[in-house]
Amino acid sequence: MKTARTLGRAVAAATLGISLSAGVMAGEVNIGFTGPLSGGAALYGENTLSGLRMAAEEINAAGGFDLNGEKTTINLVSLDDRYSPAQAATNAKRLKQESNVPAIFIPHSGGVFALQDFNEKDDFLIMAYTSVPTVTEKGNSLTVRIPPTFDGYVHAFTDYALENLGTTLGMAGATHEYAKIWGSMIEKEWTSKGGKVVANNPMDYNKSADFFTGVSRIIAEEPDVMFVGGASEPTGLVVQQARQMGFQGGFIVMDQAKIDEVANVAGGLDMVEGAVGVVPLSVYDTDAAKSFLKRYEEKYGKTPGSEAAYNYLALHGLVAAMDATESTDPKVIRAALGDALKAMDASKNPYEVTDVTEKGGFVTDTTLAVVKDGKIVQEAIK
The missing domain is CATH 3.40.50.2300 (Response regulator)
Known part of the structure; x- marks a missing residue:
């Protein structure tokens, strides 16, 4: 047209x-x-x-x-x-x-x-x-x-995790600029709503494939929830190593990583049980x-x-x-x-984008998905 x-x-x-x-x-x-x-x-x-x-x-x-x-x-x-x-x-x-x-x-x-x-x-x-x-x-x-x-994700993910997963958070995000900004905002949001950050140990997701030392430092503080996130592949390795070291809590997954892709790397959806992140395209109906x-x-x-x-x-x-x-x-x-x-x-137009804001942003809705009983489920944002 x-x-x-x-x-x-x-x-x-x-x-x-x-x-x-x-x-x-x-x-x-x-x-x-x-x-x-x-x-x-x-x-x-x-x-x-x-x-x-x-x-x-x-x-x-x-x-x-x-x-x-x-x-x-x-x-x-x-x-x-x-x-x-x-x-x-x-x-x-x-x-x-x-x-x-x-x-x-x-x-x-x-x-x-x-x-x-x-x-x-x-x-x-x-x-x-x-x-x-x-x-x-x-x-x-x-x-x-x-x-x-992602500011909408920060608010929604924090609210869900505090209500359903626990009140203590271990920060295990990546070190690139995007992850730093995300980590700073999630930490501020978490503490402003009554949660406690018990560990903060960002790692270079782009250069390492072995996150044992960094993850073990986080787990030593026994958080209820871990904040993770970079690209999906290294994020999956972080999650996998956390589970292998005995972490049984939930995850807040930064939006750059996708829960289904993280699960594939980590070893299956049971490895990311309790994770909260963006809704993968595979779940859209x-x-x-x-x-x-x-x-x-x-x-x-x-x-x-x-x-x-x-x-x-x-x-x-x-x-x-x-x-x-x-x-x-x-x-x-x-x-x-x-x-x-x-x-x-x-x-x-798989995401049904309908417009561009005056400042240049595509107009789309914020979404939230969680892993429950081995399935990725879309949740309403309160």
Whole structure:
């Protein structure tokens, strides 16, 4: 649907002289990605990229999109940043200079903040897969936050854990920037509601596969609940080692990790009994989610996480905005993105995102899931 085409053409004419926009080469538009494709968070980065690849392949198989009267396809250009903000910034400069991308997808907050230092000047849209609230509170006009902010999770997870799991908390989160912010907020929320933090020992989830020393320090203080979280794979190892050392309490799982993926690594859902986290896509009961799950599983042979689904729908939305406006100017795309999401086919929108806030955040609901009797169950947020 060309709901924003007239406005988009007018804006494009004013800003670009009706010339080809950034990232356009002979019927192809380059879209950038920088994320961890090696190291401890490699699985997380690959899962994110898989959603983008799936969307790009669907878009191209359908004939691409309209741009200046020509059918245009998508070319994904992906670079490994090993979860390093400095490397992410270097990659973004390279993606802009060598591939002339109008948008760069990035799945970690440290990298997003690094790119926000120059993206408006260099004229590219940051498609940020991070739930840190400040990425859209800073007023960067060319940043789009894809998942919901995690402050809602902090409140909901804390309330559930204090009511159902116990009052003492051991902090065993990761050391990267996103986890530090999450850990700081959960600690503040926990103590403000009458809970007690008995241990705080963050660990480098990206470089280690043996968390024995760090986990044992937490368990020695006998907490009722452990806060864990980085990418799903190392988080699963932390949970596994905690259980092997005799921890029988519950877990608050940071939203970057997904309970079903953590369970797969840890050794099954019984290993994460009493865990509270975000609702995995596999638990969603909507037609759009089921359709995406089926197609993803047929393509990749595994169940997708939210990072795949959110980035899949975000690329479809980005291309729908370019199609509607027949422009690749980042400012034009950003202005048209909300209407494009509303008009997008439901099968391309597994999380049913319906709008973009004025500050650049996708509008979605906060969710909460717990593991009860070996099953992942969605709970209402009070």
